[in-house]
Amino acid sequence: MTERKRKNTSTRRAMLANEIAQAIRLRAFRPGEWLRQIDLEERFEATRFDVRSALDELAVRKTIEHVPNRGYRVAEVDMKTYEEILATRIILEGATAEGVVARIDDAAIARLDALAAQFSVAVTTGSRTEQSEINRAFHQLMYSFCGNAVLEEMIWGLRDRGRGSQITVWSSHELLQKSDREHLEMIAALRARDAERLAALIAIHIIKGAPVGPAPIEPG
Amino acid sequence: MTERKRKNTSTRRAMLANEIAQAIRLRAFRPGEWLRQIDLEERFEATRFDVRSALDELAVRKTIEHVPNRGYRVAEVDMKTYEEILATRIILEGATAEGVVARIDDAAIARLDALAAQFSVAVTTGSRTEQSEINRAFHQLMYSFCGNAVLEEMIWGLRDRGRGSQITVWSSHELLQKSDREHLEMIAALRARDAERLAALIAIHIIKGAPVGPAPIEPG
DNA sequence: GGCGAAATTATTGGCGCCAATTATGTTGCA
């Protein structure tokens, strides 16, 4: 067939919600910024209805905030909530250590090696978007071996929520290098099958300004 | 003013979503059961639009499941997911122990005492709905002292999700008595400010068929 | 020129209609 089959709403909404979420992740929309429905219609070539559904979904997921009669804006998380998110991330991401260590195989560790190497390069030469994407890929791959899909889901939900913080002014070069080194240490812990050490490293990684998002991009 | 001010949609939707969620909690709708929009309109005296918004919200929260062109039904969680939910609950609820022990005061412990006593009575004389509500109140009060609102949120979200399991055929009388005893032990651990013991008790409480929901009620 | 009020414009939000889809019931045929 020449034209693609038209998907139903729930699919389109989910896709659009993810696109918007990614845009927020890439800082195309900054915390506190209003998301005008008309702009989103054009930018993502969607109907107003779909835009609103997607925004509603993101509001439920707390990625954005809904103010009646004003619209939707990227959630700004206050300091207290930000710290709570970090604390909860340490709990959840740390809890993956045991399962990951038990289940991960050599092939996966090799792929983590590759990603860590890519990150090392990106720290000096890459854009912040690249750094962020590689970092995300690294952790996504690692956590995917924890054997608990529910846990994984919650982790990525929380990570998205934490982005609405001003504190995320983004790591200095030193912090990036530190993150880089920590990736290597995590891999070492994995090779040694040392879950406790891995959990500790993850906690440090989260606290000490781990890269959670790239620099803002100008609105197109 | 003689008539109540009309609330805006996002408020009404949230309220309706919570009402439906509670009905699911009370087993007015059983796992796998279809939620017909027309019925919900009448039962909750809402417009079709509000019903759909609320259902969408619950679908995002994974309390219910959306099947295109078929409608919404109470999510049925498979065995694997159920176990993952329990494992994650142990992680999260266990993680509250430290904060709770650190922050809880004598007045709150006294209130927990009262709730535990209420539960003891309800185990033999009360309805399952009562048992469930008291149990919920007990844990809600305890966890409210953990000092991490984000963590609390996730806990109650997960608890709601776990309800869609067939395994929740509900505790025998022996298990209820066991839960009852565990409540008292938790209070003892709180008095002793023993976070580790509290966490361990919470884990046991979750694994060994803690009461998560009442028996089904007939649809009205 | 500065400030406040009114008019104008921009944006969101409630909701109902009817097409699309699925479920149910009925008929006819082997």
Place this chain on the structure above:
DNA sequence: TGCAACATAATTGGCGCCAATAATTTCGCC
């Protein structure tokens, strides 16, 4: 009697219109 195909009923779902609300500009007065 069993089954398949068709007809009918029930239910969901896409979407656009316009009223309600907020933002902005203009205008007039001091």
